[in-house]
Amino acid sequence: MEYRPRGDHNAQVSRSEPRSDPRVVTMNIVVSNVKGGVGKTTTTVYLAAAAVERGWDPVTLIDADRQASSAEWFEASPIDGVDLLEAPSERTVARAMTNHDGLAVVDTPPGDERIVRAALDRADAVIIPTRAGGVEYSRVVATLEMIGSDTPCGVVVCAARLGTNDLHEAIAWWTESKVPIWGVIPERVGIAAGPEARLYRDGLEAYDAVLRKVLRKRSG
Numbered sequence: 001m002e003y004r005p006r007g008d009h010n011a012q013v014s015r016s017e018p019r020s021d022p023r024v025v026t027m028n029i030v031v032s033n034v035k036g037g038v039g040k041t042t043t044t045v046y047l048a049a050a051a052v053e054r055g056w057d058p059v060t061l062i063d064a065d066r067q068a069s070s071a072e073w074f075e076a077s078p079i080d081g082v083d084l085l086e087a088p089s090e091r092t093v094a095r096a097m098t099n100h101d102g103l104a105v106v107d108t109p110p111g112d113e114r115i116v117r118a119a120l121d122r123a124d125a126v127i128i129p130t131r132a133g134g135v136e137y138s139r140v141v142a143t144l145e146m147i148g149s150d151t152p153c154g155v156v157v158c159a160a161r162l163g164t165n166d167l168h169e170a171i172a173w174w175t176e177s178k179v180p181i182w183g184v185i186p187e188r189v190g191i192a193a194g195p196e197a198r199l200y201r202d203g204l205e206a207y208d209a210v211l212r213k214v215l216r217k218r219s220g
């Protein structure tokens with residue numbers, strides 16, 4: 001059964017009811033990789049936007065990175081239906097992840113292991129953005145080792161060059177390692193533009209497919 005956002009699932013719950021209503025479905029998706037520059041912030045922002053399109057309400061983007069790239073993205077280019085919460089410490093990220101309802105997507109820093117662990121410990125699912133190319137594997141494995149064995153997790157290959165050997169090898173490597181591949185996002189100028197442009201339609205669709213995979217895992 002697919003995991004349903006509150007709109008579909010609990011149509012009788014009106015918006016005026018208290019936010020602590022226990023019937024409300026909540027979920028925390030953490031986006032993490034100990035390496036920087038792989039696509040964490042891009043993935044977080046696109047997933048949050050895809051969740052709004054899928055009917056989740058509220059959607060919270062929790063920025064746990066002191067560099068505040070998600071927060072800066074939002075300042076330049078806010079996304080309708082997404083609330084931004086800056087939480088760049090162990091304590092604030094823990095609180096942010098327990099104090100919302102609906103769906104939250106959490107952007108994490110590349111270093112700062114304590115903050116990352118605080119987020120991973122509270123994750124309902126973890127997405128690990130990565131790139132195709134041999135040097136990337138060890139960093140993903142290091143990230144996987146920080147994730148609890150009961151927490152569903154999968155990799156998303158970002159800025160992928162379709163049809164290249166690097167990409168084929170990466171897919172084969174993850175398949176052999178039995179790490180689920182939750183998505184392959186093509187390299188696109190429209191995605192690289194970040195907050196300088198509107199969210200790129202093909203990117204939103206690619207990330208919507210990732211979100212659907214995550215939600216299916218969560219319910220199973």
Ligand SMILES: Nc1ncnc2c1ncn2[C@@H]1O[C@H](COP(=O)(O)OP(=O)(O)O)[C@@H](O)[C@H]1O
Binds near residue numbers: 037040043189193194
């Ligand atoms: N699908 C994509 N196509 C093109 N560029 C991408 C794509 N995904 C990410 N990027 C670019 O890769 C760089 C690193 O991405 P970012 O999300 O900032 O990574 P991180 O948060 O892990 O440091 C950014 O310049 C971003 O625009």
Ligand SMILES: [Mg+2]
Binds near residue numbers: 042065069070
């Ligand atoms: Mg980032």
